[in-house]
Amino acid sequence: MKNVVLKATALNIGYPVSKKTISICNQIDFELYKGELLCLLGRNGSGKSTLLKTIANMLSPIEGSIEINEKNIDNLPPKELAKFIAVVLTESIPESSLTVYETIALGRQPYTNWLGKLSDQDISIVHNAMNLTDTTELSNKLIHQLSDGQLQRVMIARALTQDTPIILLDEPTSHLDIHHKINIFKILAKICKETEKTVLISTHEINLALKTSDRLLLIDQKKFNVGKSTDIAIQENLMTIFNSDDIRYDSHSNQFIF
Numbered sequence: 001m002k003n004v005v006l007k008a009t010a011l012n013i014g015y016p017v018s019k020k021t022i023s024i025c026n027q028i029d030f031e032l033y034k035g036e037l038l039c040l041l042g043r044n045g046s047g048k049s050t051l052l053k054t055i056a057n058m059l060s061p062i063e064g065s066i067e068i069n070e071k072n073i074d075n076l077p078p079k080e081l082a083k084f085i086a087v088v089l090t091e092s093i094p095e096s097s098l099t100v101y102e103t104i105a106l107g108r109q110p111y112t113n114w115l116g117k118l119s120d121q122d123i124s125i126v127h128n129a130m131n132l133t134d135t136t137e138l139s140n141k142l143i144h145q146l147s148d149g150q151l152q153r154v155m156i157a158r159a160l161t162q163d164t165p166i167i168l169l170d171e172p173t174s175h176l177d178i179h180h181k182i183n184i185f186k187i188l189a190k191i192c193k194e195t196e197k198t199v200l201i202s203t204h205e206i207n208l209a210l211k212t213s214d215r216l217l218l219i220d221q222k223k224f225n226v227g228k229s230t231d232i233a234i235q236e237n238l239m240t241i242f243n244s245d246d247i248r249y250d251s252h253s254n255q256f257i258f
């Protein structure tokens, strides 16, 4: 039986604008299972970031609920929620005067006292996260000295040290070359396998998502769908969203061909 770590029911996501709310997508229902890698796909402006921010409780849903362990996330204090969900947003680049080690250790904040002193267990969690993300050798570098690929691995390590069952990442491979994109996907797949954390990422890397993910979440034109890439409904949806004169989905090889 699948172990459900998060359940979204009848979600309607969007933004308050003036005195109204603008709905970006509604009728969103899904469950996230322990240990799976999920990719959220959709065209530019379809609502991927909006959905991730809603799951992270940075944005309230217009309607519907998100539950973790049968508790609505709206009712969880931020410090409690930070023990369930870690978030890596493209804009959340940390202060540049910190070293890589200090930045990654910040992930322990929900567990440390106001002095932020790390216990032996905290330190061991930081070292494990650095191992999993190949950031150990960067330990003493300053954040502003890192390349985009290194920085992304550091941000993933920081999310790992938060030691949450769920990690959300918004476009973690933008600005990276193909080798580093593949490297990040491999690291995320390894994290799911070795730590049984659930990782949900939004991405434009459709072929990497098809190859690596356990399930896909598709968002488009106010419609939402979730399933495996082998599901007929998902394949039809992929074609509707992305097929054009220049690119088409090939179900035999399960990839988009240019």
Ligand SMILES: Nc1ncnc2c1ncn2[C@@H]1O[C@H](COP(=O)(O)OP(=O)(O)OP(=O)(O)O)[C@@H](O)[C@H]1O
Pocket (backbone or CB within 6 Å): 015, 017, 024, 042, 043, 044, 045, 046, 047, 048, 049, 050, 051
């Ligand atoms: N703060 C905001 N207030 C009002 N509308 C917003 C706000 N932020 C985003 N939007 C709108 O919501 C829609 C979805 O945006 P969102 O950023 O979620 O899309 P996305 O799928 O992540 O796009 P991309 O792939 O380009 O990053 C867009 O039409 C966008 O203009």
